[in-house]
Amino acid sequence: MKDYFNLLLVLTNRKIREAGLHPVLGYLLGFAVFIFLSEYIFYKTEFAKYLVILVCLSFQFRLSEKNRTEFLLSTFGDKTKNKIRILENLLVGFPFVSILLFKDLLFEAGILALCSIVFALVSFHSHFNLSIPTPFSKKPFEFSTGFRKTFFIFPMAYVLTLIAINVDNLNLGIFSFLLILLTTLGYYSTPEQEYYVWVHAETPRIFLKNKVLNASKNATFLTAPILMSLLIFYPTEFALILGIFFLGLLFLWTIILAKYSAYPGEMNLPEGMAIAFSLLFPPLLLAIIPFFYLKSITKLKFLLNDKNE
Amino acid sequence: MIKMNDLSKVFGDKEVLKNVSMEFSKGNVYGIVGENGAGKTTLFRCIAGLESYSGEIISDFTPLKNHLGLLLTDPFFFTMITGREYIRLLCNARGKTNLDIDSKNIFDLPLHQYASTYSTGMKKKLAITAILLQENEYFILDEPFNGVDIQSNIILTEIILKLKELNKIVIISSHIFSTLSETCDEIHLLRKGEQIKSVQKSGFKNLEQEMKEMTIGNRIDKLELK
Numbered sequence: 001m002k003d004y005f006n007l008l009l010v011l012t013n014r015k016i017r018e019a020g021l022h023p024v025l026g027y028l029l030g031f032a033v034f035i036f037l038s039e040y041i042f043y044k045t046e047f048a049k050y051l052v053i054l055v056c057l058s059f060q061f062r063l064s065e066k067n068r069t070e071f072l073l074s075t076f077g078d079k080t081k082n083k084i085r086i087l088e089n090l091l092v093g094f095p096f097v098s099i100l101l102f103k104d105l106l107f108e109a110g111i112l113a114l115c116s117i118v119f120a121l122v123s124f125h126s127h128f129n130l131s132i133p134t135p136f137s138k139k140p141f142e143f144s145t146g147f148r149k150t151f152f153i154f155p156m157a158y159v160l161t162l163i164a165i166n167v168d169n170l171n172l173g174i175f176s177f178l179l180i181l182l183t184t185l186g187y188y189s190t191p192e193q194e195y196y197v198w199v200h201a202e203t204p205r206i207f208l209k210n211k212v213l214n215a216s217k218n219a220t221f222l223t224a225p226i227l228m229s230l231l232i233f234y235p236t237e238f239a240l241i242l243g244i245f246f247l248g249l250l251f252l253w254t255i256i257l258a259k260y261s262a263y264p265g266e267m268n269l270p271e272g273m274a275i276a277f278s279l280l281f282p283p284l285l286l287a288i289i290p291f292f293y294l295k296s297i298t299k300l301k302f303l304l305n306d307k308n309e
Numbered sequence: 310m311i312k313m314n315d316l317s318k319v320f321g322d323k324e325v326l327k328n329v330s331m332e333f334s335k336g337n338v339y340g341i342v343g344e345n346g347a348g349k350t351t352l353f354r355c356i357a358g359l360e361s362y363s364g365e366i367i368s369d370f371t372p373l374k375n376h377l378g379l380l381l382t383d384p385f386f387f388t389m390i391t392g393r394e395y396i397r398l399l400c401n402a403r404g405k406t407n408l409d410i411d412s413k414n415i416f417d418l419p420l421h422q423y424a425s426t427y428s429t430g431m432k433k434k435l436a437i438t439a440i441l442l443q444e445n446e447y448f449i450l451d452e453p454f455n456g457v458d459i460q461s462n463i464i465l466t467e468i469i470l471k472l473k474e475l476n477k478i479v480i481i482s483s484h485i486f487s488t489l490s491e492t493c494d495e496i497h498l499l500r501k502g503e504q505i506k507s508v509q510k511s512g513f514k515n516l517e518q519e520m521k522e523m524t525i526g527n528r529i530d531k532l533e534l535k
Contacts (some may be wrong), residue, residue: 065388131391131423139401140394141387148389193385198359200402201375305358305372 146187257292378440
């Protein structure tokens with residue numbers, strides 16, 4: 001078990017080095033960014049505590065992936081696997097629980113710590129003979145597979161909207177459609193295998209255009225019930241509602257372009273920093289989107305065999 | 310037609326393909342044979358445009374990759390993508406939409422299930438179905454018979470012969486010589502990245518014997534089995 005965590009540390013350090021940083025500096029920077037973002041969201045919204053819990057659970061959810069859990073089980077046996085998984089979830093949950101404790105949110109911190117332990121003992125099986133239905137089956141893959149992995153988010157967001165309208169809280173309504181947009185950003189966070197880019201008989205420009213259009217269409221489809229409800233119940237706030245929605249779409253475009261600007265590698269520190277800064281100052285998107293777009297075109301040129309662009 | 314002139318590929322200081330020149334004509338099936346590490350997969354990746362190389366590859370349909378159905382030795386599938394969605398994804402990528410996938414499910418695959426739950430053979434059959442429905446002009450099949458049951462192997466052999474009849478170019482690698490001799494018009498032998506020889510159908514028997522002798526040598530005797 002000790003060897004396993006040593007290996008995880010080596011792998012994490014290697015990733016930080018690949019991003020061009022010394023590991024110690026990487027951890028310090030990560031810590032600073034985490035504190036800064038936490039303070040920022042607690043300053044900006046009253047729903048920050050839910051966001052903290054959600055982000056933490058989404059990281060832990062990834063660690064509970066079936067193949068990963070099965071590997072741990074076959075390598076270490078049932079008892080050690082459970083210990084490893086609990087420790088992993090507690091390590092991931094530690095900064096999030098700490099920030100909740102720091103904000104005097106004892107109940108929420110307790111719930112998150114408890115969930116971290118319970119989720120460690122569960123693996124999310126995809127070994128069903130029946131698949132979860134998805135409205136995005138016609139144009140796979142990001143939204144069709146992503147929807148299945150996060151399907152529980154959508155009813156949650158729709159219920160939140162109903163509550164928001166009932167208690168006359170527009171902020172909660174906006175939070176619920178931001179929750180969906182945030183979820184869809186995750187569908188584009190990791191690069192697909194090169195075959196799935198190569199297979200497209202498209203130029204990089206058309207490829208990116210189709211990716212962005214498809215993502216925008218699907219994200220609009222998922223948020224439409226919330227948007228419509230909010231526009232009906234808060235018609236005077238239409239500029240705010242639509243403004244935030246379009247800003248969310250711009251971030252979706254940014255993530256897609258950031259992903260291909262680093263392709264076939266994973267998005268790294270420079271892309272992450274650019275996105276983080278544009279979160280703080282959205283007008284930066286006007287420069288970042290074209291930058292990522294041009295970089296993506298260059299990166300995709302070889303695989304899509306485009307000699308003209 | 311696909312024509313390669315002096316194709317070479319280097320990984321670090323290791324030359325994995327050395328001045329390979331081959332020509333593939335319409336309506337023919339070609340086999341590429343060689344031991345593990347001979348350079349077969351690298352050659353396929355170069356033709357497909359997945360690897361950079363020195364030398365020249367020309368084809369009558371350009372860019373070649375947009376007309377190529379590529380079956381990888383070990384196809385990768387996303388988690389939570391169904392068989393039907395996988396086929397749709399690959400066909401959409403080539404601009405083929407509104408396909409009646411179910412009626413073309415000749416291997417009787419459970420298309421509503423996640424592809425990741427398929428067995429090795431089923432995964433290969435799914436990948437083959439998808440590239441066939443893309444309506445390509447060229448096909449590269451890297452170990453298409455591996456892990457596939459005998460009934461499907463028979464179907465696959467017939468599919469390859471049908472593609473030949475339809476004037477397509479099919480390039481196959483296989484460790485099972487009989488599958489190649491049944492379908493190929495010409496076989497190219499690679500060894501350590503070099504093109505050792507090219508053999509026409511009439512010479513397949515000798516090639517098989519030669520490969521057997523070369524591969525086995527006196528290895529079995531060394532075991533001194535009693």
